[in-house]
Amino acid sequence: MIISVGTIGLDTTRTPFKTVEKVLGGAATYSGLSASFFSKTGLVGIIGKDFPEKYYKTLRERLDLSGIKIDKKGKTFFYDSTFDYGFTKRKSNITELNVIKDFILKLPDDYIKADYVYLANNDPDQNLKALEQVDKPKLTVCDTIEYWIINKKEKVKKMMSSVDVVVLNDDEIRLMCKEPNLIKAAKKILSWGSKYVIIKKGEHGSLLVYDDFVFPASGYPMEDVVDPTGAGDSFAGGFLGHISKKGKLNEHVLKEAVIYGNVMGSFAVEDFSVNRFLTLKMEDIEERYQKYRNIVRF
Amino acid sequence: MIISVGTIGLDTTRTPFKTVEKVLGGAATYSGLSASFFSKTGLVGIIGKDFPEKYYKTLRERLDLSGIKIDKKGKTFFYDSTFDYGFTKRKSNITELNVIKDFILKLPDDYIKADYVYLANNDPDQNLKALEQVDKPKLTVCDTIEYWIINKKEKVKKMMSSVDVVVLNDDEIRLMCKEPNLIKAAKKILSWGSKYVIIKKGEHGSLLVYDDFVFPASGYPMEDVVDPTGAGDSFAGGFLGHISKKGKLNEHVLKEAVIYGNVMGSFAVEDFSVNRFLTLKMEDIEERYQKYRNIVRF
Secondary structure, rough: OOEEOOOOOEEEEEEOOEEEEEEOHHHHHHHHHHHHHHOOOEEEEEOOOOOOOOHHHHHHHHOEEEEEEOOOOOOOOEEEEEEEOOOOEEEEEEEEEEHHOOOOOOOOOOHHOEEEEEEEOOOOHHHHHHHHHHOOOEEEEEOOOOOHHHHHHHHHHHHHHOOOEEEEEEHHHHHHHOOOHHHHHHHHHOOOEEEEEEEOHHHOEEEEEOOOOOEEEEEOOOOOOOOOOOHHHHHHHHHHHHHHOOOOHHHHHHHHHHHHHHHHHHOOOOOOOOHHHHHOOHHHHHHHHHHHHHOOOO | OOOEEEOOEEEEEEEEOOOOEEEEEEEEHHHHHHHHHOOOOOEEEEEEEEOOOOOOOOOOOOOOEEEEEOOOOOOOOOEEEEOOOOOOOEEEEEEOOHOOOOOOOOOOOOHOOOOOOEEEOHHHHHHHHHHHHHOOOOOOEOOHHHHHHHHHHHHHHHHHHHOOOEEEEEHHHHHHOOOHHHHHHHHHHOOOOEEEEEEHHHOOOOOOOOOOOOEOOOOOOOOOOOOOOOHHHHHHHHHHHHHHHHOOOOOOHHHHHHHHHHHHHHHHOOOOOOHHHHHOOHHHHHHHHHHHHHOOOO
């Protein structure tokens, strides 16, 4: 089983072409739904009384929700942001932590034996607490964001040294390591204790680094991006999903997992919210994986 | 035969780690030396009385120089620039056009029958004049820079519509097309008349676009960049060099040529000026090509 720990929230997303209000979002939501195509996946997080029934139904049909706490007095995490014309920059307008603020994370008994754990971009203290509760997982993955790197750098470092795989984007790793070269930065993170670092580079794809091994993967060519929200978490879901499905880890599986991650990210951005995942089928994923393979082969 | 048309100059390059003064540089120099590993290559350009004999000797040993005019009264093109800590931004300090300013480009008789033509980032009017003089070339390639896009946009467009391959970087194509999506921007350029567009993305590799075909290629992973000057022109030299060596053009050769381009760019940045090319051997190029192939294979 995979567990995806993090925000389950409501997003208002403004692009130059369209705005959607209070749609289903959150890092754990994207990674969980993405992973659910590959393996049984559970969500860990908290929602409020205002969380729409239809979104709960969407999640329940695809995921195990025994790790979700419902706070009947509070409001769901809410994030309002605006993308620029080129979808390269995002401006945060409103971030309401709401029920997440005082959430005391406790895993259900089933989840303690989870083999695969994704810790999304939460407070590193909360991620570390989740990690403590899991009993001998096969692979643990964490992400983070600029906010925690700036405000809780030592705890982020501790979290990164406690997992197997650190996933983060190029700006974040440069900020975290104060090193402009991505490979050098990745090796710095590896020196803290994790086994693998994956740098997400948006349209430019990703870079997997471990020991002296580097695997650069181009982004899947996209002409029509609708909403980049959740691409990185969907990447992580596909990555962990494929490894979980294979049940083993070697160089070959790792590379495949990175490509499945890229593919899942490419689907996520084709529509607002998690909408693309609601109609997606495993055969679509396999078809794009093969198409990607043919495109980059030379 | 390949001809490489453009600047042959002297560079003062300042990096946070070292500064080199009045070293051999220029777009035609980089592309020409890069192409010379694959096929016979001639340079077209102008130099002044101050052009050091040792640099002339370096060029003469590797290239046909009958297309170089020496202006005994003038000074060689000079460019002084500073790179930032991450080698991602370059600041121009001094640009002295000198002998290039009033250069009337006339190809030697031999060059009129050149099969492969690279028009570096010169004045598009000058590039168009060079193009007019070549008799039925097999493949023509042009590059440009921000300066010409801003100051002579219509002429840049005319040049782009007159060649087979347009090579330019991601910032330039976005500026030229006022379109943030790179594939859409490439298709816009293709609609003007060229057959192929290659977008250079520095450390993120490149994107080849033609018809409905997209070939994204990751950058060769580099931990130690010394001087990024000339990477793009070296890319073009390797690209054209491989096609010239193969003597034919199909999807397979095109993809290979892009990878040889990336490989030549990766060598160029390993040392200041064109120094890396002076010790490089074809077997080093083949070795890195194979290494790249193994790295990206999955």
